[in-house]
Amino acid sequence: MILPTFAFIYSNNKHKTEKKAVVRRIKYEAELDHNFGEHIAAHAYGERLMSCIQCGTCSATCPLSHYMDYTPRKVIAMTREGFKEEVLNSLTIWLCASCYSCVVQCPRQIHITDVMYALKREAIASGYFPRRLPIPVLAKAFFNLVKRNGRNTESWLLVNLYMRTNPFKMFKESILGLRLLLAGRMSLIPDRIKRRAELSTILKAVQAGKGASKS
Ligand code: SF4
């Protein structure tokens, strides 16, 4: 595994001197989180996770593996072995489109898509995802809006997203936003359901259930 270090080297090519980080390419056993695989398996119908034979069918099937920093096969192996930091910081879990192709083809019937979901939840909960990456920020903002109002409001979802990822883009998109507001396609008034207290009780019960299942 690639780990950041504190040293730099300078490489000279014809045109310029480049500063490059020197990286250690292995991770020692003591640095792994040995409970990570079991923890994720418990939250992803993953009792089969440990039976992966590393055949690579999931990676070959995945339509997005060419864009991923770690292929699905590698994510499964790294999760099992406890490379928590690397897996939770990887783009792969956010690029997964939940198409389930890998699950259909996996000879061990591993719920790879659910593993990806469990990793996403874990990354959000522990704040591990790449800084300013829009996908987890959007997921979190969506959840908070629905938790508060019982519904999503697109205008506030976008404001939340841009403020936390790229405020300049909000200014760039403001003309389009204004047009949508004037055309009545978007509103700044939050959509709210009537019985929000009941929703809150349900969500609290779900949270309590999750806490109990962890203990
Ligand atoms: S297809 Fe299944 S068994 Fe093969 S590497 Fe992927 S998860 Fe493991």
Ligand code: SF4
């Ligand atoms: S569910 Fe995700 S990991 Fe599996 S094939 Fe589809 S995009 Fe790839």
